[in-house]
Amino acid sequence: MSCEPGARGRLAALLAPPLLWLVLAYLGSLAILLLSAFWTTDPFTSDVVRTWTTDNFRDILTTPVYRTVALRTLGIAVAVTLLDAVLALPMAFFMARVARGRLRRVLLVAVLTPLWAGYLVKAYAWRVMLGEHGIVNAALAPLGLRGPGYGATAVVIVLAYLWLPYMILPVYAALERLPAHQLEASADLGAGTVRTLRSVVAPAVRPAILAGSVFTFSLSLGDYLTVQIVGGRTQLLGNVIASQVTLDLPLAAALSAVPVALIVCYLAAVRRAGALDSL
Amino acid sequence: MTEAARTDARPARTGAAPAVRLTAVSKDFGAVRAVDGAELALREGEFFSLLGPSGSGKTTLLRLIAGFERPTAGRIELAGRDVTALAPSRRDVHTVFQDYALFPHMTVEQNVAYALTVRGVRKPERLARAREALRTVRLDDYGPRRPAQLSGGQRQRVALARALIDDPGLLLLDEPLGALDLQLRQEMQRELTRIQRATGVTFLLVTHDQEEALTLSDRLAVLDRGRIAQIGPPLEIYDRPATAFVAGFVGTTNLLRDQAAVRVVGAPGTYSIRPERIRIAAPDSAPGPGERCVAGRITDIAHAGAHTRFVIRLDAGDDRLTVLRLNSAGLPDAARIGAAVHLLWNVNDAFAVPG
Amino acid sequence: MTEAARTDARPARTGAAPAVRLTAVSKDFGAVRAVDGAELALREGEFFSLLGPSGSGKTTLLRLIAGFERPTAGRIELAGRDVTALAPSRRDVHTVFQDYALFPHMTVEQNVAYALTVRGVRKPERLARAREALRTVRLDDYGPRRPAQLSGGQRQRVALARALIDDPGLLLLDEPLGALDLQLRQEMQRELTRIQRATGVTFLLVTHDQEEALTLSDRLAVLDRGRIAQIGPPLEIYDRPATAFVAGFVGTTNLLRDQAAVRVVGAPGTYSIRPERIRIAAPDSAPGPGERCVAGRITDIAHAGAHTRFVIRLDAGDDRLTVLRLNSAGLPDAARIGAAVHLLWNVNDAFAVPG
Amino acid sequence: GSGGGGPDGGGAAEQKSVGKGEGRVDIIAWAGYAEDGSNDPKADWVHPFEKQTGCQVNTKIAGTSDEMVSLMKTGQYDTVSASGDATLRLIAAKDVVPVNTRLVPNYRDIFSGLKMRPFNSKDGKMYGIPHGRGANLLMYRTDKVSPAPDSWKAVFDGAAKYSGKVTAYDSPIYIADAALYLMKTRPGLGIKDPYALDGKQLAAAVALLKKQRQHIGEYWSDYQKEVTAFKGGDSVIGTTWQVIANTATAEKAPVKAVLPKEGATGWSDTWMVSAKAAHPNCAYKWLNWIVSPKVNAQVAEYFGEAPANARACKETADPRHCAVYHADDESYYRRVHFWTTPVPQCLDGRKGVTCTDYAEWTRAWTEIKG
Amino acid sequence: MHLTRTARIVLGCVTAAGLALIYLPLLLVVLNSLNADGSFAWPPSGLTGEWWSRAVHSAGARDALWTSLRAGLGATAIALVLGSLAAFAVHRHRFFGRQTVSFLIVLPIALPGIVTGIALNAAFRTVLEPVGIGFGLFTVVVGHATFCVVIVFNNVAARLRRIAPSLAEASADLGARPWQTLRYVTFPALRPALFAGALLAFALSFDEVVVTTFTAGAGTRTLPIWIYENLARPHQAPVVDVVAAVLIGLSVLPVYVAQRLSSDPAGGRL
Numbered sequence A: 001m002s003c004e005p006g007a008r009g010r011l012a013a014l015l016a017p018p019l020l021w022l023v024l025a026y027l028g029s030l031a032i033l034l035l036s037a038f039w040t041t042d043p044f045t046s047d048v049v050r051t052w053t054t055d056n057f058r059d060i061l062t063t064p065v066y067r068t069v070a071l072r073t074l075g076i077a078v079a080v081t082l083l084d085a086v087l088a089l090p091m092a093f094f095m096a097r098v099a100r101g102r103l104r105r106v107l108l109v110a111v112l113t114p115l116w117a118g119y120l121v122k123a124y125a126w127r128v129m130l131g132e133h134g135i136v137n138a139a140l141a142p143l144g145l146r147g148p149g150y151g152a153t154a155v156v157i158v159l160a161y162l163w164l165p166y167m168i169l170p171v172y173a174a175l176e177r178l179p180a181h182q183l184e185a186s187a188d189l190g191a192g193t194v195r196t197l198r199s200v201v202a203p204a205v206r207p208a209i210l211a212g213s214v215f216t217f218s219l220s221l222g223d224y225l226t227v228q229i230v231g232g233r234t235q236l237l238g239n240v241i242a243s244q245v246t247l248d249l250p251l252a253a254a255l256s257a258v259p260v261a262l263i264v265c266y267l268a269a270v271r272r273a274g275a276l277d278s279l
Numbered sequence B, C: 001m002t003e004a005a006r007t008d009a010r011p012a013r014t015g016a017a018p019a020v021r022l023t024a025v026s027k028d029f030g031a032v033r034a035v036d037g038a039e040l041a042l043r044e045g046e047f048f049s050l051l052g053p054s055g056s057g058k059t060t061l062l063r064l065i066a067g068f069e070r071p072t073a074g075r076i077e078l079a080g081r082d083v084t085a086l087a088p089s090r091r092d093v094h095t096v097f098q099d100y101a102l103f104p105h106m107t108v109e110q111n112v113a114y115a116l117t118v119r120g121v122r123k124p125e126r127l128a129r130a131r132e133a134l135r136t137v138r139l140d141d142y143g144p145r146r147p148a149q150l151s152g153g154q155r156q157r158v159a160l161a162r163a164l165i166d167d168p169g170l171l172l173l174d175e176p177l178g179a180l181d182l183q184l185r186q187e188m189q190r191e192l193t194r195i196q197r198a199t200g201v202t203f204l205l206v207t208h209d210q211e212e213a214l215t216l217s218d219r220l221a222v223l224d225r226g227r228i229a230q231i232g233p234p235l236e237i238y239d240r241p242a243t244a245f246v247a248g249f250v251g252t253t254n255l256l257r258d259q260a261a262v263r264v265v266g267a268p269g270t271y272s273i274r275p276e277r278i279r280i281a282a283p284d285s286a287p288g289p290g291e292r293c294v295a296g297r298i299t300d301i302a303h304a305g306a307h308t309r310f311v312i313r314l315d316a317g318d319d320r321l322t323v324l325r326l327n328s329a330g331l332p333d334a335a336r337i338g339a340a341v342h343l344l345w346n347v348n349d350a351f352a353v354p355g
Numbered sequence D: 001g002s003g004g005g006g007p008d009g010g011g012a013a014e015q016k017s018v019g020k021g022e023g024r025v026d027i028i029a030w031a032g033y034a035e036d037g038s039n040d041p042k043a044d045w046v047h048p049f050e051k052q053t054g055c056q057v058n059t060k061i062a063g064t065s066d067e068m069v070s071l072m073k074t075g076q077y078d079t080v081s082a083s084g085d086a087t088l089r090l091i092a093a094k095d096v097v098p099v100n101t102r103l104v105p106n107y108r109d110i111f112s113g114l115k116m117r118p119f120n121s122k123d124g125k126m127y128g129i130p131h132g133r134g135a136n137l138l139m140y141r142t143d144k145v146s147p148a149p150d151s152w153k154a155v156f157d158g159a160a161k162y163s164g165k166v167t168a169y170d171s172p173i174y175i176a177d178a179a180l181y182l183m184k185t186r187p188g189l190g191i192k193d194p195y196a197l198d199g200k201q202l203a204a205a206v207a208l209l210k211k212q213r214q215h216i217g218e219y220w221s222d223y224q225k226e227v228t229a230f231k232g233g234d235s236v237i238g239t240t241w242q243v244i245a246n247t248a249t250a251e252k253a254p255v256k257a258v259l260p261k262e263g264a265t266g267w268s269d270t271w272m273v274s275a276k277a278a279h280p281n282c283a284y285k286w287l288n289w290i291v292s293p294k295v296n297a298q299v300a301e302y303f304g305e306a307p308a309n310a311r312a313c314k315e316t317a318d319p320r321h322c323a324v325y326h327a328d329d330e331s332y333y334r335r336v337h338f339w340t341t342p343v344p345q346c347l348d349g350r351k352g353v354t355c356t357d358y359a360e361w362t363r364a365w366t367e368i369k370g
Numbered sequence E: 001m002h003l004t005r006t007a008r009i010v011l012g013c014v015t016a017a018g019l020a021l022i023y024l025p026l027l028l029v030v031l032n033s034l035n036a037d038g039s040f041a042w043p044p045s046g047l048t049g050e051w052w053s054r055a056v057h058s059a060g061a062r063d064a065l066w067t068s069l070r071a072g073l074g075a076t077a078i079a080l081v082l083g084s085l086a087a088f089a090v091h092r093h094r095f096f097g098r099q100t101v102s103f104l105i106v107l108p109i110a111l112p113g114i115v116t117g118i119a120l121n122a123a124f125r126t127v128l129e130p131v132g133i134g135f136g137l138f139t140v141v142v143g144h145a146t147f148c149v150v151i152v153f154n155n156v157a158a159r160l161r162r163i164a165p166s167l168a169e170a171s172a173d174l175g176a177r178p179w180q181t182l183r184y185v186t187f188p189a190l191r192p193a194l195f196a197g198a199l200l201a202f203a204l205s206f207d208e209v210v211v212t213t214f215t216a217g218a219g220t221r222t223l224p225i226w227i228y229e230n231l232a233r234p235h236q237a238p239v240v241d242v243v244a245a246v247l248i249g250l251s252v253l254p255v256y257v258a259q260r261l262s263s264d265p266a267g268g269r270l
């Protein structure tokens, strides 16, 4: 099709609106934000002063607390992603490869429905569950265990909970597409279940997991509400940015550059693995 | 009685237990009986084919032997061992799938070595044997490629090498040539024969192409709606079909029933006359001894290179006979559409078929 | 000079301009020249085939005529009108795609009526004509179904009905039978012939199956790496191949070059002898008048139902000849592997081919 | 960025009269301050205002003081219910202008303890109309904490006893609580005003808070979180507001709130008028309306705070409301140090020393939370 | 792979446990909407219908729902147009920077909401305000559309990949003009993907808090913002739970319908 005359014109017509929108509305905004990272704030009025300085970045690089928070945020995002992958794999496997027909449809609906329930409401529900007298502790008490209480662990659990459908969906789609013959060929050549999972299933779902991780990882990286609700005394990058937004926009902008850089690197890495096509 | 019963009575070629023995094997999918009471015994080292139309249960039979399906009833033995309830990974059988089912994320070499990898064979040995297997299928230099970078015929050979690498007792092939075009298909048929002879592995080939089954196999079984209609060597199947279905499915034939049989063959029943057995002669020619002669007119001539196919409408009744003629010399002048001709054949060539 | 030039000289059957005329048409994809200087003229109402191996440019040629691709060079005329730069929707040509390309969300009837729908034909007329077209392909009762509910052969007929509904000047068929199994394929070949005769539409069929091309077509063109190697009626192509490539691709043949030609045919050059022209005789038989005789031993016998293929290794040199024999009677006793035989053929049957 | 500087920055001139309403007023308020009955049909003082003045009310609810400041900087709003940790920032940035209290008749009845305070005035000019106030009390679970605490020591030096169950307000302004405690316990630091800390004093407060953090269960920022935490036993001791204590008690949680002997920090909200107000007349009408006795009483009861208007105490549905919230108890509020934005010029009058400003406090807070 | 009975059962149990875990908090939300205790105390001290009747009379919740619907519909409409156009461009054409387009499209959803939020906020203030466009529903729609585009794009692109290119050619071949091909062939084939994409995009917009916080003006209160505000209001939390419970109940329907309509196995892609 691309060889027809006028293909260039048609391409331009197709591409111009979305690109204009994304470049103007989005990249433009990001550029404005990142530009303001090089400005500074009048400490007296907290008005932005447009003088060029790299102080904000120097601050961020030299203040140990920012590094601690950034690393903690990264750790939590990674933990959430891993937890989601571990949970999503068997569930998606069951849905795609064991469940059939009606059951499969019901399961899919069941997985998608919570997306509508309201992020804050779900986080608050977890707050109640994880409390001192909440049902988590009540359920664990007979085993002589205690729940994690509020804190980083709770943040990981709740974020993993919130983003789980975003991981299940692509993994399910990948498993569903996996040809049955490949699994049979593996068994036929002497591989047991574990071996087949490792050598045939895992490579096929890897791009899907990476695709799901684009959501779980980046949504976790920027979250600041869940941590307020169940984080106890934990603070993440999102909180630090949020606390600076109104006070010192340039500093907040400079801080924003940290997750932006992390995610752009991450996207570039997973794109190579074909993840963006598996979304 | 089918051929299977007779086969069992004979001692297997090597004197050992048959490579595969099916005893009264049936498989139901819900209400559909895909395989119905199959009895089959394959000799060590033979090239055996399953022939039958679409939906006749060929694939299901193969999958039962490989272990991907469990039979509803009956018993499956491999080299004398009952494997009816064994997982595929524990059977000494490999399969070449119709779509090859190569692992797309592995190189050709890794694909071929897979059976060794899962058995924990060390890398140097694995590689050496994978190279050897690739040499057998003439893909020596293709080890580092990915399946996506190969042509259809090359992929098929990789699948073959992968299945042959650890000398399985039995190789199952489910229409491995179905997706290939004619030229490649013929080339791969020659390859299959060569490799089977070189390795001595028992081959069980599923196909719906009768010419393929006839030329490649030592013996073959014809399936008809889940049942084995006949088992035997190609010549026997072609020349002495056990049922009208086999007669019609294997090769083309002129099937004559009831009144048509009376008119053409001269006796009631169902008769088959192969088109190549009929001779076209001038309208004035008389039958020789032991020959039968009928008169008719040519209604269609299809020239297909090496041979020509004539359709002749007989003067008595509305019966049509197909006649095959090799183009060894120019066509006789008489052979034009509309020409009146006599058809001659040896009375032995019209044989009665049951049902 | 190619056949095309000769064809142009003759008046077309209907006296009008040719249904299609290609003049020096070439098509490049980047560095690949898929079609190279094609010259072609199709007569009104003829059944024309394009035959050639995979990648020889058949599909590309078809797509150029349909308008899905623009030629890099050359000129395309349909019924005398230059359409080189016209969009597909404005050409009086319809295509039957290899994958049928039926619209999955429409019923069979809506699919068939599509060409009328986009032209704004009113619903009652549309339906009536769709029903008629479905009757032509014998699918009267299938109108309300969806394509997914049809078998392969039925889908193919729907695609045919869809393309025929508004009597196009030309119908292009890109391997419409490629995906079907042998039985269905033969049935559909008969259907195609019937429909072409019934409608009188010019058919341009792409195939890589030589038997199909030979039996169905009025004339055919053989493509070799983007170039038209020969154009002519089937018999002419088969019996007088213009190049060694055509000789080898259309039908099987024994090609003898250089020393082998000297040994076997008795003269230097490249010669082709069709396997069906060679006769196997007892080792003591002598050649008749105008016959040539060589001695050898049988090394392989492939029985394929109606015919048997022998491979004979000649005593002089290492040359192998393939011989085809119809199984009109039992095999002669002499025809066993290892048996010494004489091969006989008429000297005219060994014809020289260029290149 | 907007606002300050520039020639029009001197527009800190107060309004001379209130003319006809512009038909609309844009408000930034805390949740519960500008209720129009949509959340609770019984809480509606917006519609009567609209009916009476013809000024259509658009309310933007702000979650934090920081958000209020940033929203005011947009210049899209006419008036804001700013707390003391935001007021000086708004004044300093010239985002708000002085209010002509003569144009607000109900100003007369405002408790004198709320007039001309450092957090709502500058250079002798009122920059807004006080709305209400409350103290940041010390709350504890009576079943878990004994003896009953009467000092902030329980959440600072004595926090180890309740390690993991201590809670604190999640805002940089909470540094003032530590400073207040240090002011009483370590006179050597010379803290005179918890909102005027020099570098050394801030460092001491930060050190104290870092130590406290080890025992913190969670920092709280909203009402709901604090109530559930105390009811569920996740927190047993920490700062609170009177309204939270009341709610928890009403829901039968065994809690008690006290004003410790060191005194406490507290908050007082002030309705301020934007320097760029597009609807100043309606804004003045709103200011007068919201502190009118009846409405002020309604808001105070709904939100849970001490009303600013003395006459409001007679209008409350619960006659004990003002008593519970110590509304008319000036001696009580004398012990309360209302939130004031820390600015470089030390609020305690020290010369020659630069005090730490709110930005520094914010960074310090980030560091404390780690 | 031949799964043993045990393996199937284990997988089934894990899935059931996973679903139980997914639904436990939701169940709690429903229960709390009936909890006599106003602040989610556990275990509930008693059941009451008071919150439900209060929710029914909550004009704030109704207004917020209406705002959210409008914002979601607006953002979805824009996303449908932009996402489809981009998918067509990427699928039908080969051009330099093709990879970059899909990268650019995922970026808004991949970057943290707070970054997107403050970036848009800063941009709107610098660009829109001077021309007199204030913060409001419009800015919310713009913000949401930006990160919803990717959902539609992914769905449409995945679908286009699976539509045989010969379909469009067959249509042209039978005399259809490009717009007729779009109307009769391409659009019907894309419809399930558009529907699934629209639904997920709408869901995403419907539950967005962070970006909305920074792009909504005074008086523009989407449902999540309303929830956020009301969690900070005394005695409103149970009403919020009522609203959430209603949403959970209502959402089953569109999700199920999308699932049935879409031939995509997953009923849509993220």
Ligand SMILES: Nc1ncnc2c1ncn2[C@@H]1O[C@H](COP(=O)(O)OP(=O)(O)OP(=O)(O)O)[C@@H](O)[C@H]1O
Pocket: B029, B030, B032, B033, B034, B052, B053, B054, B055, B056, B057, B058, B059, B060, B061, B208
């Ligand atoms: N998994 C299954 N579930 C239900 N029915 C099945 C299943 N597999 C096969 N069948 C049915 O069993 C019968 C035999 O199918 P099978 O695939 O073995 O035929 P086949 O001979 O291999 O045909 P083909 O030549 O088309 O591959 C058919 O009627 C088919 O529909």
Ligand SMILES: Nc1ncnc2c1ncn2[C@@H]1O[C@H](COP(=O)(O)OP(=O)(O)OP(=O)(O)O)[C@@H](O)[C@H]1O
Pocket: C029, C030, C032, C033, C034, C052, C053, C054, C055, C056, C057, C058, C059, C060, C061, C208
């Ligand atoms: N769109 C394309 N881009 C690049 N090369 C192409 C394209 N289409 C065809 N070619 C090349 O042009 C040559 C002819 O291709 P074409 O599809 O016409 O062959 P064909 O005769 O139809 O083969 P087949 O029997 O396999 O269908 C091949 O080398 C092919 O790789």
Ligand SMILES: [Mg+2]
Pocket: B058, B059, B060
């Ligand atoms: Mg099969």
Ligand SMILES: [Mg+2]
Pocket: C058, C059, C060
């Ligand atoms: Mg082709």
